[in-house]
Amino acid sequence: MGLFSNLKSLFSKKKEIEETSIELPSNNEEKLIKENTDKEEVSQISEEVIEDKLDNEKELSNKEIVEEKKVIEKYDKGLEKSRKEFVSNLSMLGIKYSKVSEEYFEELEQILIMADIGVNTVFKFMDDIRSRVKKENIVDTAYLNEVIVDELFIIYVNGESLSDKINMAESGPTVILMVGVNGVGKTTTIGKLANKYALSGKKVMVIAGDTFRAGAVEQLKIWAERTNTEFYGKEGIDPAGVIYDGLEQAKNNGSDIVLIDTAGRLQNKVNLMKELEKINKVINKIIPKAPHETLLVIDASTGQNGILQAKSFKEITNITGIVLTKMDGTAKGGIVLAIKEEVGLPVKFIGLGEGLNDLETFDIENYIYGLFKDLIN
Amino acid sequence: MFDYLGDKISNAMKNIRGMGKITEENISDAMKEIRMALLEADVNYTVVKEFTNNVKEKALGLDVSKEINPDELFIKIVRDELISLLGETSATLETSKKPTILMLVGLQGSGKTTTAGKLALYLRKKHAKNPILVACDIYRPAAIDQLKTIGKEIQVPVFEEGTQEVNKTIANALEYARENNNDYIIIDTAGRLQIDEKLMDELKSIEDNFKPDEVILVIDAMMGQDAINVINGFNNKLNLTGCILTKLDGNTKGGVALSVRHLTNVPIKFVGDSEKMDGLTSFDPKRMAERILDMGDIISIAEKVEGIVDEEEAKEEARKMRKGTYSLEDFLNNLKQIKKLGPLEKIIGMLPQARKMGLNNINIDPKQLAHVEAIILSMTPYEREHPEILKASRKQRIANGSGRSVQEVNALLKQFEQMKVMMKQISNGNMKMPF
Structure with a gap:
């Protein structure tokens, strides 16, 4: 068998x-x-x-x-x-x-x-x-x-050698960009990731690139305080501008990991997707080869639209993986299987609760083990 | 929102067109298409099963007279079944007492705070009410700030007392509302999982203490099959009076709309269809069913236009068009009205004709409209009425003023002239519409 x-x-x-x-x-x-x-x-x-x-x-x-x-x-x-x-x-x-x-x-x-x-x-x-x-x-x-x-x-x-590894910069800061539709948990995930890297001894900076949603900058700032990480953000200005300044600062003060939050955008909004393109260009201009990781955050309760989300975001940016959030609910997150099959994107992290530590590296064996434990034993 | 579903069913219809009567064989393909389409739209599995069975039963059981096309009859059956699935009537908002208490509940990230703002604006603008927002999301960092910012934007007071126990805050908010003669209290609660007993108890305590007139579940239209667990979880604990579907402006097929009412009997009251604060529309099951069936959403457009275009003005414009005195100034006004309608893609998407022409996925850059506007705005009022006086130096000035090129100014003037000629011909009845 x-x-x-x-x-x-x-x-x-x-x-x-x-x-x-x-x-x-x-x-x-x-x-x-x-x-x-x-x-x-x-x-x-x-x-x-x-x-x-x-x-x-x-x-x-x-x-x-x-x-x-x-x-x-x-x-x-x-x-x-x-x-x-x-x-x-x-x-x-x-x-x-x-x-x-x-x-x-x-x-x-x-x-x-x-x-x-x-x-x-x-x-x-x-x-x-x-x-x-x-x-x-x-x-x-x-x-x-x-x-x-x-x-x-x-x-x-699917016969591939799967890697849940995060691509790190050879020198200078490693830039991780978070994208996704509204309400999937991008800001919270950044908080958890910041905590994870800070605990492993990295110098972490978070940049508030969501200048659109009311309170988003403040929300990230609170996460930065909780995780003792550096914060960069300004309210009410162009996200590309904030990211530009933030990355300059990160480069100068020797940050190891830079986590960039972006506004939630529905994948069919052309202008917002264009904005994301611009953000990517800005990042690449300041730090060549960056972003090293672009993670698409997907809510575990997402239905068939998840496939369209993955496809559309992949067209605009070089998505390197998925963060599957809210897996502590009743949703099964099965859409990641379809996303892997149809779009070829692997899951890198999985959100299992609201606490600071409730983020884990995704491991398909653990995931399937979790789903099938009772069946197997 | 239901584009795909509409197209799929429409396609399935095509296959049975031209057949004399409905038989098990000639609708089996159509039924398969419908089933697949509904599942792809995230409609609950059991609802799909029931739906297809009902449609089949009704289609086969009917005596098909020779005068009626079977496909039309079939469409009618599907349409009626969809309507009954979505709930026969539109639901309204409770208004009986003062202050009326509305409470919004739902999962994290479903859009409660934004929807609270939209509801407040809707009550203030459309019903001339005087609502307040009450910030009760004491868990998510900066959630209260978010509501305060929204309140400022829509000019609705936000009552908050930090992160203290929510029942205290609501009691004080109620007092505040009575003193200030507010007729609505909209409570924005924290997002929570329906299986989180502690947090669900918090909601229950609010319900017990204040007996809200409306307990509304805010639910993401992109949700998959788990939607039913969420809806049931909230509905079993609380007396839900309604539901608001959010993020329907995405390209989700939103099948959750079909599941909600049917499986729980909780009516959908509104849908959120834009990120702007006025992006809240009453849910109309008939309109939704017709939209699903690709009949387009003319009523929606008509309603939107009604709120924006002044009838007298429109008559005057029509007169000008006939006489050929329609000027760039009038054109500018029209452009502004079009902009108020919202993104053009959305309007076009509502038109069945446009969809058939494949225009439903068109992308219109709002910048282009802005450029046209900038060019006209750089003209003097006299120039707008008499564009024929525009010569090289004036055009250069306009180009400089609007930040566009002279070529663009020329192109606009040329298009405008062609449009004027066409308008005149159409209104004189000398020319048939090109479509």
């Missing part, structure tokens, strides 16, 4: 790597497995595995393991609401239909669509599942659930 068992092995006591590598059905999965084994060191999930690992692994210090555990717990807690429903639906499906039938497919389709995975992605996915069921003559729904997890992984990973 290839990837699924591999995943399972990460979550359970025994590792079944050998077994899985024997059963590789396709090239695609082969790549995945290889990647998973490569990534192994960072993806221990359960306590047992961690204990297990302690015996035969040298690289990881105790502290790192504890941190890793914390991250996983946070994912677990943050995703609890999303996972519970999704997984219990999927498990119920297995109980309700012990044999694969047309009704089973119909309900499976419903579950996937309700997770906002994206209509086209789901329909394509359903076709894949149907043909696999036919080809491999699968009748057992419990087994099919494994296939489903497997195929979902394939959609996201």
